[in-house]
Amino acid sequence: MAEEKKKRGSTTDIVRGIAQPLAAELGLTLWDVTFTKEGAEWYLRIFIDKPEGVSIDDCVNMTHAINPVLDQEDPISQEYMLEVSSPGINRKLTRQEHFEAFLEAPVRVKLIRPLENGVRELEGILIDVMENGDFEVIIEEDTTVTFTRKECSSVTLIEEY
Secondary structure, three states, X not given: OHHHHHHHOOHHHHHHHHHHHHHHHOOOEEEEEEEEEEOOEEEEEEEEEXXXXXOHHHHHHHHHHHHHHHHHHOOOOOOOEEEEEOOXXXXXXXXXXXXXXXXXXXXXXXXXXXXXXXXXXXXXXXXEEXXXXXXXXXXXXXXXXXXXXXXXXXXXEOOOO
């Protein structure tokens, strides 16, 4: 099974491939898929979105659509908890298309290592994203900072700047 999984891609890539068409059939956009261990438990989280906002019914419908397919395909060898939800207002930007969709939006950048001045968290306006995934944020009116994704522990939208 492990060799077969390696040939097919990462767990999140496999689940993304399963979830994408199901979400589309339900009129939803697949925002992200994560598979993380918290304590002793594994969580498969599927984040869905739609322009008018995600309802509980949308989450239930997506859960009902994907559960039998996950059971049949069995892409995850260990036990896990499935959660389907909205990415929320302060959503994480993790994929290239997320950054491109939210140009000129206010973001909070959390760095893995602090800058020379000791700052580890910055807020600003996302002004550019490059093909290699690097992105630029205006921190103050006259200060533009370029970050690589590898430097960041997270980049999230913020409601207010």
